[in-house]
Amino acid sequence: MNWLQRPASDTQITHGRRLWLYIIGVLILAFLIIPTLIVIPMSFSQSQYLEFPPRVWGVRWYENYFGSIEWMTATWVSIKAAFWTVLVTTPIATMAAYGLYVSNIRAARFIFVLLITPMMVPVVLIAIGVFFAYTRLSLNNTMVGLVLAHSVLALPMALIVISAGLRSYDMNQERVARSLGASRLKAFLVVTLPQIRFSVITGALLAFIVSFDEVIVALFISGGDMSTITRSMFLALRDQIDPTIASISTVMILITTAVFLVAQVLGKSKSDNS
Numbered sequence: 001m002n003w004l005q006r007p008a009s010d011t012q013i014t015h016g017r018r019l020w021l022y023i024i025g026v027l028i029l030a031f032l033i034i035p036t037l038i039v040i041p042m043s044f045s046q047s048q049y050l051e052f053p054p055r056v057w058g059v060r061w062y063e064n065y066f067g068s069i070e071w072m073t074a075t076w077v078s079i080k081a082a083f084w085t086v087l088v089t090t091p092i093a094t095m096a097a098y099g100l101y102v103s104n105i106r107a108a109r110f111i112f113v114l115l116i117t118p119m120m121v122p123v124v125l126i127a128i129g130v131f132f133a134y135t136r137l138s139l140n141n142t143m144v145g146l147v148l149a150h151s152v153l154a155l156p157m158a159l160i161v162i163s164a165g166l167r168s169y170d171m172n173q174e175r176v177a178r179s180l181g182a183s184r185l186k187a188f189l190v191v192t193l194p195q196i197r198f199s200v201i202t203g204a205l206l207a208f209i210v211s212f213d214e215v216i217v218a219l220f221i222s223g224g225d226m227s228t229i230t231r232s233m234f235l236a237l238r239d240q241i242d243p244t245i246a247s248i249s250t251v252m253i254l255i256t257t258a259v260f261l262v263a264q265v266l267g268k269s270k271s272d273n274s
Contacts, residue, residue: 036253043246050243061247071248073225074232078212081143081228085150085211090204092151093158098188101166112163116156123216126152131220141226149221150211157210158203165199205259212255 038052043061045054065071096115100108118126130149131140139145169192177187193200215230222228229248236242 039246039249040253042243043250045243045246047243050241050246061243064244065247065251068244071229071232071244074227074229075248077143077146077222077226078229081146081150082208082211084143084147085154086204086207088147088151089154089158089207090200093155093162093203093207094193094200096155097159097162097166098192101163102171112159115159118152119156123153123214127217127220130217134221140221141223143226146218146222146226146228147211149217150214151207153214153217154207154210157206161203161206162196162199165196169196205262209256209259213252 041054042050042052044057044059045051046056046058046060047054100112126149130145130152134140134145134149137145139148171192173195174187174192177191178184182190213230215228215234218228218231219234222231229252233245233248236245
């Protein structure tokens, strides 16, 4: 137990004095992870109903998922929407973060808060507003409408991550490039962007996850051939308890985990190179 007497940081606070914080952290992680540990085994059940632990193991519901045209169509819609959301959100978030970082206007702080407002407003309110706006613009049940709505939700996450990356970047390097004759755009692309690329890539991956996992807005503005996988799952749970949901949830967990692992690998490679 000597580790309890060791400093937990550069301060004199020991691990022993932080033990209560570690315990709370473990309990919170367990509360978040345990449902996942239950869903994954249920997805390998052969039973007609959701059961834990499974009495008979098998891949029946994975075959039902991958063999269903309806489920595959919904999955493909979600992947396409997430992909286009990344392409729309990442450049906007990068430009906004850079513009606010280098600007000297007093309203920069206010504009930043305004841009991350979708994170603070209940999603159902955004969904209702988007639905009525799209009704007038004929954008309901369209990929364009879905991508625009998801981009609004993903922008705050990407903006915060990229802004954090810029705060750790020495802007004098870009100023040197500009003093040597490079334009602002070229200096940004050649000097600044390569050094904040991890933040930009992380923001893009978060935008993908936000779009891929989003359900509330999709319930309002998508349907038919444009129904996302999360919307189809919600409706399936409402109408009937289909164990296929467990297999789909497991696949989504794997995709989300893979995205986070990619972000961690990129972050590790960045720190090793530096």
